[in-house]
Amino acid sequence: MLNKYPLWKNLLILVVVALAFIYAAPNLYPPDAAIQVTPARAGAEMSAATLNNVRKALDEAEISYFGEEVNGSTALLRLESADAQLPAKAAIQRKLGDEFVVALNLAPTTPDWLVDLGAGPMTLGLDLSGGVHFLMEVDMDEYVSGRIKNYREDLRTSLRQEDIKYRRVVVEGNKVRLSFRQEALRSEARTFINRNYPGEFLPQEEEVDGNFDLILMLTEQKIRDFEDYALKQNLMTLRNRVNELGVAEPLVQRQGRNRIVVELPGVQDTAEAKKILGKAANLEFRLEAEPGASRFATEEYSFRDNQNRTARLEKKVITTGDSVTNASSGFDENSFPQVNISLDSKGAARMTQVTKKAVQRRMAVLFVERKPKTTYEMVDGVEQPKTIQVVEKSIISLATIQSVLGSSFRITGLQSAEANELALLLRSGALAAPMDFVEERTVGPSLGAENIEMGARSVMAGLALVLIAMLVFYRAFGLIANIALAVNLVLLVALMSIIGATLTLPGIAGIVLTVGMAVDANVLIFSRIREELKNGRSPQQAIHEGYDRAFLTIFDANLTTLIVAVILFAVGTGPVKGFAVTLSFGILTSMFTAIMVTRAMTNLLYGGRRVERLSIGGKA
Known part of the structure; x- marks a missing residue:
């Protein structure tokens, strides 16, 4: 038919x-404008006192709110108007300080029965839902300074292997000074450096206090190469971290010689974004100093979970998080959080070389973190916030080396949230150079x-x-x-x-x-x-x-x-x-x-x- x-x-x-x-x-249920408050440090809990301060800050600013929700370490307060988000954020941040991240958010209003069916609204782009726009600046001076310190260690090792005796190798600003007792040794060292580091240094010679010094200054081309590498590496790392955040259609692109633009559509919640993107977190693996070690060759650090407990570590770094090829969080046989680490061939070789001679000694895992700190200063009679960057190092693990370590091992002594965060940061790659947020714009809903x-x-x-x-x-x-x-x-x-x-x-x-x-x-x-x-x-x-x-x-x-x-x-x-x-x-x-x-x-x-x-x- x-x-x-x-x-x-x-x-x-x-x-x-x-x-x-x-x-x-x-899509018929638009989200509510909200403010989210999260501790800056992973694993911290939201206390009743903190929540009371949040309410007090909103009341003092005469901002109406409703639907207060607390989920573990996160507090979410829905606002009557989207226009109140930015004033509310400023008021709460001023009240709580840098120990908490205050972020704009959009709280869903989809009925539970639709959520149970797996239904949810469309993801909206930055031009529709709002989001965050970050302009980040790479600290090139800090990066170049770190590379010069690496040169110092490499030169010491190389000269010893070539049996070229030196008095000292020190860093002076952006230069490395090598001192020798004899002019012939200086000439031999200069020939070796020209052969093994072609085009990297502009060497100069000086005689100071009876020493024959060789001053090595990086060439402009080498500095530009370092800067290009740092920016490209940071771009790749930021893209990896954005992927870990699960943001739809993000923008991560280079701007000028030392800046990167990041746009995250739909992320009214900037707490997680800033924590992950801006954190120049890294690891340093060091041996604990032996009794009687010179204080010039050691440094004292406190533990991350107990600031009153300290340990002295050798200044010499075995390897860093830059050598990590993979990291995943999990639990050990006693159900305690741990991070499983895999190193590249260079890092594994170095780890094996050091731990072979250090069995039964203790090795520390040092957590290195660059954090913003807000201070206030008077400008034309008005108190204005000023953000500076501080570097904090703390011990997260100090354990006895039971056997020679290689390309795979584990880190313990962390809380679950800290283990997840550290694994994410290491897995997405370490930032080659530290970065600062020089501009942050929130595109309001x-x-x-x-x-x-x-x-x-x-x-x-x-x-x-x-x-x-x-x-x-x-x-x-x-x-x-x-x-x-x-x-x-x-x-x-x-x-x-x-x-x-x-x-x-x-x-x-x-x-x-x-x-x-x-x-x-x-x-x-x-x-x-x-x-x-x-x-x-x-x-x-x-x-x-x-x-x-x-x-x-x-x-x-x-x-x-x-x-x-x-x-x-x-x-x-x-x-x-x-x-x-x-x-x-x-x-x-x-x-x-x-x-x-x-x-x-x-x-x-x-x-x-x-x-x-x-x-x-x-x-x-």
């Missing part, structure tokens, strides 16, 4: 449409709401014009196309919500384009039905031929557009990707609704019965 779908096909279409409405529904409203208006205007045109030109069939068009929008939103695609302003432009393209297929089908009627076909035959013969044309046209969209997604970035995503999904959903859904409705309306005339406009 012509124009009759089997029951299973009608049920399949009905199920798909019903699921689309369910998974598109969370009010801007996003305005953009969403303007985008929604454009979609509604385009949709309204299309609906009216289809009704005028195609009557009952136009109504069928209009219903399918509405279903198409629901399917598109549901699909983007399910796979976690990011909606941006260009993405909304893609939806507007999809609205126009979605009816193209129906125009082709309906025009074909009209032609078949003019050629003397019966209404049932005209419907059948119209859908069947228009299919190949529709498929070819949409396939070529889909190929272009895929290419745009593959080679484009940022806004171009957002446009390509919505266009691709729109093509797929429009083909389904224009061919399958409209055919099902047409079959229900006209199929399986005698029809004298079709309400399709024209002269049919």
